[in-house]
Each structure stands twice: as C-alpha cells, then as structure tokens.
Amino acid sequence: MKIRLDQLTMKFDETTAVNNLSTTINDGELVSLLGPSGCGKSTTLMLLSGLYKPTSGQIYFGNQDVTKWDAEKRGIGMVFQNYALYPHLSVLKNIMFPLKMQKVPKKEAMERAKEMADLVQIGHLLDRKPGQLSGGQQQRVAIARALVKKPNVLLLDEPLSNLDARLRLEMREEIRRIQQEVGITAVFVTHDQEEALSISDRVMLMKDGIIQQDSMPQWMYKHPENEFVASFLGNPPINLLTIVKKANGYQIGNSDQLLNVPAFTLPKEDNLDVIHIGVRPEDFFVTTNGNQTFTGKIIHIETIGRDTLIRMEIGDTTIRALVDPQHDLQVGDTCRLGVSDTNIHYFNVESGQRLHPVERSMENARETNMEEHA
Ligand SMILES: Nc1ncnc2c1ncn2[C@@H]1O[C@H](COP(=O)(O)OP(=O)(O)O)[C@@H](O)[C@H]1O
Ligand SMILES: [Mg+2]
Structure with a gap:
C-alpha cells in the first residue's frame, strides 16, 4: 500500500510534536523514522495508525484520503517495544486473537495463525505461554500477531529496544526478511542510527518534529544535508x-x-x-x-x-x-x-x-x- 503524508501537523497544547511533515512511502518499502527521543517519531506512527487524528494535514492510503478513518478501518498491524502479549494465552491463541475479534471461523483462524507462526519461526512454540519465551521469541509472536490480519501497513515502534545487543542484530535481520517475504509496506521507528541505516530502504531523520533529511541510507550517510544529520549518523x-x-x-x-x-x-x-x-x-x-x-x-x-x-x-x-x-x-x-x-x-x-x-x-x-x- 502506497502512503502519502501531506503537510501533517500534530500539536499537543504548546508542543508541536509533528511539524508540517510531507513524504511518500512506496508500496512494499520499509522506511525508518529516526531521531532522538522526543522528536515526534511515535506521534507520527500514531497518526499513521489512526489512533491520533492530526491537527492539520492529510494522510492517503493509495488514492484514499484516510485522515478521518479510525484505526480498524485502515488495516494496520502494530508492534511495540514491550511486546504487549496476553500473558495468560498460549502463543497460538495470542496470534489468533485479532482474527477472533474479526469473527473469523476458528478453523481458518488456526490455520492462518500457524502459517504466520511458521513465517516468524516459532511454529514449535505454539503451546507455550509468553512468560516461557525469550525476548526475541516474544517479539516474533508480536510480529505474527500483527501480520495475521493481513494488514495494509506494518508499524513498528522501537521493537528491538528491549533486546540485548546480539539479539537486536538477529531480530533486525529477521524483521527485514519477514517484511520482504510478506512484501508489506512498513514504517520502523528507532533512535538507533545503525539500526535505521541497516534495515531500511529509506530513512527519515527527524528533529523537533521536522524532517531533517529523507533519503536512502547510504546517501544520507555520505551526503548529510546539515550538521545535525552529519553528527547524528556515524560512530x-x-x-x-x-x-x-x-x-x-x-x-x-x-x-x-x-x-x-x-x-x-x-x-x-x-x-x-x-x-x-x-x-x-x-x-x-x-x-x-x-x-x-x-x-x-x-x-x-x-x-x-x-x-x-x-x-x-x-x-x-x-x-x-x-x-x-x-x-x-x-x-x-x-x-x-x-x-x-x-x-x-x-x-x-x-x-x-x-x-x-x-x-x-x-x-x-x-x-x-x-x-x-x-
Ligand atoms: N499525548 C501527548 N500529550 C502531550 N504531549 C505529547 C503527547 N505525546 C507526545 N507528546 C510530546 O510530543 C513530542 C514528541 O513525542 P514522541 O512522538 O513520543 O517522540 P519520540 O517517539 O520521537 O520519542 C514530545 O515533546 C512529547 O513530550
Ligand atoms: Mg517514541
């Protein structure tokens, strides 16, 4: 699904969290929203999801203006830093949950959930409870649950921040593999420049709600458009x-x-x-x-x-x-x-x-x- 943001602005009282943001995200692209804490990444994601409505500006999914649409209608899969799994449900039931809400027949729901579990390589853990899984495995469950509804867009908000360094590296490669296998349009929020540069087709680097540069990762690294971009990237x-x-x-x-x-x-x-x-x-x-x-x-x-x-x-x-x-x-x-x-x-x-x-x-x-x- 191609997404277009047109002069998107989100204000909370005095704070302008997102300031006149315009960009296009192509179908099947993985775009990172990168920037320091408080720069407006999560707010942008919430606007995309429909959980927030912008102060001004438009959001288009394909040719449809979805600015006023609620989250359910937009077809969004979301993955967060803290997994947000149901602790008392098994892995299988966690993944099936969104389909149950949609009243998909149980047999079909189970088949689709198992298919997703295989895709994220946790097919052997279906009977476990989340508490019996490692952080990386829990995040795999969360990704399967986000994808099982066949959403138009996958939104990920700092999904790797709770994992240790080695798992983070493994899971970012996994997220990229899964995103490409499914061919889904994805927006990936992170404050970690190395993560953004390695995983994305394109990076949007933000500061104070404003996009500083919107380019392919290597181009941004080699041709920073201002000193902030130059300093934020590289270690x-x-x-x-x-x-x-x-x-x-x-x-x-x-x-x-x-x-x-x-x-x-x-x-x-x-x-x-x-x-x-x-x-x-x-x-x-x-x-x-x-x-x-x-x-x-x-x-x-x-x-x-x-x-x-x-x-x-x-x-x-x-x-x-x-x-x-x-x-x-x-x-x-x-x-x-x-x-x-x-x-x-x-x-x-x-x-x-x-x-x-x-x-x-x-x-x-x-x-x-x-x-x-x-
Ligand atoms: N619900 C809210 N109410 C008031 N201010 C908020 C709210 N959400 C975010 N903000 C403010 O908007 C700015 C951007 O926040 P956020 O999008 O969460 O940043 P990031 O995800 O990049 O860390 C911050 O200054 C934050 O304090
Ligand atoms: Mg955030």
Missing part, C-alpha cells in the same frame, strides 16, 4: 572543525595549516569567511604527502575491532581518525592524515546547512568562459 561521530579564510586558503582552527576549499554554488551574500567542515573518522588515512592534509600530535590511541582509533591535536582542534593498525603509531608521535576532496563536507556556520561545491567540470567551464571574455 565514532563525524569530526566537525572550524576553518577560517586567509589569503592563501582556509586555516584549520588556530593552527598554521591551510586547506584548499572549492568554490560553492550559493548566493554571493553568504558569508564564507568562516566555514564548518565535517570529516568522518574512517575517511582519514595516514599519509606522507597530498594537498588536503591535517598534521598533528597523537594524544590517544585505542583499538576498536579491526581499526585503530587515534585522537590527534591540531592547534586548538582535536580530531578522531580510524586508521589501519599496520601503521606503528604511538602517543606523542606527529602524524599526517589525508582525506580525499569528496569526503570533506562543508557547512554554513550559521544555518548548519550543507554547502554544495561547484563541480570541477562546471568550475573549469566557468574559468574557460571567463578567460574567453577577458
């Missing part, structure tokens, strides 16, 4: 540095090092004397030459899995870099780090918005053009 976090315009280039912090900064496609009136740049720790590499380099003193080293994480001081600025452990680096060493031009992100200091460099080819064309006119 260890992106390095944000201030650079200041000088006669021969841009100075890094208060150091004596210069960077070559490209021309930007932006209105002339923007102040470019001071810019923020972002570089992800994994985009640095140890080098002895190159034009975009950062030289500093190593103040801390630790090993993270395959990589070595170093902290380095450049004047008054500290950066983190993940480098190849084959370099024999020691605390106190002077180190030179390179980064390719495409891995430097530029942001407007005041608005935090991404600055878009003029593409090389365009820049060359413009220079050639200017020479011709000279």
